[in-house]
Amino acid sequence: MLIAIIIISNNIGSTNGVGMKSRKLLSIFIMIILIAAGIGMLFFVDYGEEEEDGRLSVVASFYPLYYFADYIGGDNASxxxxxxxxxxxxxWSPSVSDLVAVSKTDVFIYNGQGFEPWIESFTDQLKEGVATVDTSEGMEALYGNETVSELDPHFWLDPLAAVVQAKNIAGAMIAADPDHAAYYQDQCDELVERLVQLDADYKIGLENKTKDVIVTTHEGFDYMALRYDFTAYGAVGISGEDQPSAGEMADLVDLVEELDIDYIYSEPLFDDAIMQQISDETGAEVLILDGVHGRSGPHAEMDYFEIMNENLENLRKGLGVTE
Ligand SMILES: [Zn+2]
Known part of the structure; x- marks a missing residue:
């Protein structure tokens, strides 16, 4: 930036035909103004005062992490x-008021692995003292294969990967509020037990599947598919923003017809027009497979486990479990 300032001020000096000394003075003057403006910007964010109610205050970036943190925090955390x-x-991307709100809390939890593309600048600007937790720490992300086009952040849809996320959350809450360490650990143990049971339900529920491919809205189900041994093709990319080309649509229609797929999936948070189009062309029925990115539509009042259980019921239909 300084180089740019010097070039600008030198140009101003030479076009006006001002002498060497004046040009130097002008450079210094402009530099002082710009540095003062920069310092002003640093103080632009008024973080305000922390609101204390005695409980640990925690913010989670999106619903599943909120659910896990709320479960672990129970009565001792807000x-x-x-x-x-x-x-x-x-x-989605945060505003200055989000930065201010999160800066007033003790712990900020995020998914990681590219799910929050704004995370680096956000955490850089957070008020000092807010503990930040990358829940994907300790896990290796899928990156680019036949069914995933980019870095895949959707760990929470594999119950055993969700166990790692829950433990990362509990570890941060215990570090931030050691007085309630035993409580948080007990709550985490109970949550982990339920996630392990969910994994067992999926294993048993999908044991007798007669199909091994699903077609769904976005590329959000690869960790789930890997865990339970099927393949998930998404129509609109990993973040739901890449619309399929005519050729890709034709390939998906061919896939559904060739594999005799009876059910395809839409998600409450994504536009289902593409899945409806594939349904119109193939006769496959559209069911919901919810990526649990947030609670909406028919799942607005359901929690993580209730949504995951309904997903299992719909997967059993799509993967041809008949008994
Ligand atoms: Zn997603």
Whole structure:
């Protein structure tokens, strides 16, 4: 930036035909103004005072992490949600008021692995003292294969990967509020037990599947598919923003017809026009497979486990479990 300032001020000096000394003075003058403006910008964010109610204050970037943190925090933590439930979170970005709100809390939890593309500048600007938790720490992300076009952040749809996320959340809450360590640990143990049971339900529920391919709205189900041994093709990319070309649509229609797929899936937070089009062309029925990016539509009042259980019922239909 300084180089640019010097070039600008030198140009001003030479076009006006001002002498060497004046040009130097002009450069210094402009530099002082710009540096003062920069310092002003640093103080632009008024973080305000922290609101204390005695409980640990926690913000989670989106619904599943909110649910896990609220479960672990119970009566000892006040947990809130940053990205609203009915918003598609891949394309959401925070405002200055979000930065101010999160800066007033003790712990900020996010998914990581590109799910929140704004995370680096956001955490850089957070008020000092807010603990930040990347829940994907310790897990290896899928990146680019036949069914995933980019870095895949959708860990929470594999119950055993969600166990790692829950443990990362509990670890941060215990570090931030050691007085309630035993409580948080107990709550986390109970949550982990339920996630392990969910995994067992999926394993048993999909054991006798007769099909092994699903077609769904966006590329959000690869960790789930890997865990339970099927393949998930998404029509609109990993963040739901890449619309399929005519050729890709034709390929999906061919896939549904060739594999004799009876059910395809839409998601409450994404436009279902493309799945409806594939349904019209193939006769496959559209069911819901919810990526649990937020609670909306028919799932607005359901929690993580209730949505995941309904997903299992619909997957059993799509994967041809008949008994
Ligand atoms: Zn997604």
């Amino acid at each position: 947990v809130s949600l940053l990205i609203p439930d009915n918003v598609e979170p891949h394309s």
